[in-house]
Amino acid sequence: MDWYPLYNSLRIALISTAVIFFAGIFAAYYVAKAPRLVKGLLDVVFTLPLVLPPTVVGYLLLRLLGPTRPLGTLILDLFDVKLVMTWWSAVFATVVVSFPLMYRTARGAFESFDPDLAHAAQTLGRSNTWIFWRVRMPCCRQGILAGTVLAFARALGEYGATSMIAGYTPGRTATISTTVYQLWRTNNDALAFRWVMVNIAISAVVLMAVNLLERRNRTGRKEAAPC
Amino acid sequence: MCEHATEEILRLEDVTLRRGSFLLNQIRFSVRAGEIVAILGRTGAGKTLLLETIAGFCRPEAGRVLCRGTNICRIPLHQRNIGYLYQDFSLFPHMIAAANLGYGLKLRRVPKGEIQKRVETMADRFGIRSILDQYPGTLSGGEQQRVALARALMVRTPLLLLDEPFSALDPATKEGLYRLLREICQEFQCAVVLVTHDFREAAALSHRVGVLLGGTLRGVVPAQELFDAPWDEETRCFLGLEAPEKE
Structure with a gap:
């Protein structure tokens, strides 16, 4: 059994989760504070990939990053780097598709954060940046953690946009989900089932780890009041 | 009781701030070290807005907020070294x-x-x-x-701002905390501004009491003179000294 799809899927999911973590938090924080009209508009833009079919996202990404398109051509000319049909092309797809999960969960957490806590911290002598990481983030950790896990799980299982922008090349761009499809299409049901089990096992381990972490936090803090 | 010889910690000079249709109008009073000043008022009278202006959450449109003689209006909130206590403790x-x-x-x-x-x-x-x-x-x-x-x-901190800090507590706990606040106020020589809608609390805890109605400070008097001072008619109604006129 060639383990490349596992390695590639984990690599893509981890990189895109790292990108989404910061981008989602940044977007959620500023949208939560934005005026109502701006908030409504940005909310639609940031949530759109969640409701669009992944193939539509893939199509739009191809239109943007394809080698005959302005951005794709520019990057190819400047850095001699192709943005499609490589393993990192899948990162673009997973970032776009998974971003709304992180953004929406983090935004909910930020909106339920008690602003008096930030004010109290300010009166004790710290600027907004410090308070954001030391007060706001720990208070919103459950939402942030949930968003991160959801984004990771979504990135790990992404198929539609990934197959359009990265394709399926064994040993180069194959991920678990594209491999399962190809194996099923070529009637290799036994191997396809094995990859399905691998995917389920990874997702279950991630979810169990998060639950364990949460329970340990809760026990450690006894019955600390939620923010 | 606060001695007049103690240092003046806070002085508000004609502080004015508009929030929508609400106007905090030319507020002026001062607080000395070791002194507790209570600001009494109905809900929506501008009590919290006044505290937030002193703390630096809002910048006054006119007037000055002086802390130990320095105008702090342009000093960022986190550099003011002012203590702020919320009703829910935060x-x-x-x-x-x-x-x-x-x-x-x-x-x-x-x-x-x-x-x-x-x-x-x-x-x-x-x-x-x-x-x-x-x-x-x-x-x-x-x-x-x-x-x-x-x-x-x-x-x-030389200045402590308390936003209805005892309103969620039972009477016995309140009494203990009143005593503690008076003691620490003297011990740490900090000036305290407390906003409340509880007459009894204001009279029992503070050295002086101000009445804030509709964004205007009607006066600041020694706590023991709260019900005897020559207030205007609206303030007397608020304090329950005069029945409101029937229309």
């Missing part, structure tokens, strides 16, 4: 009581050992030594209030 729920107390000192890069020593000294003073390792969610209202007060005083 303790950081992810930190134990000791970490809440030491938070301000940690920000000022005080060495760890020194923080621990000062936290324990302050905890002894406030009678909260036994709860230092507990999270705020496990503490009673009175305990949370003590921790919040101690946290504000850890950074040696």
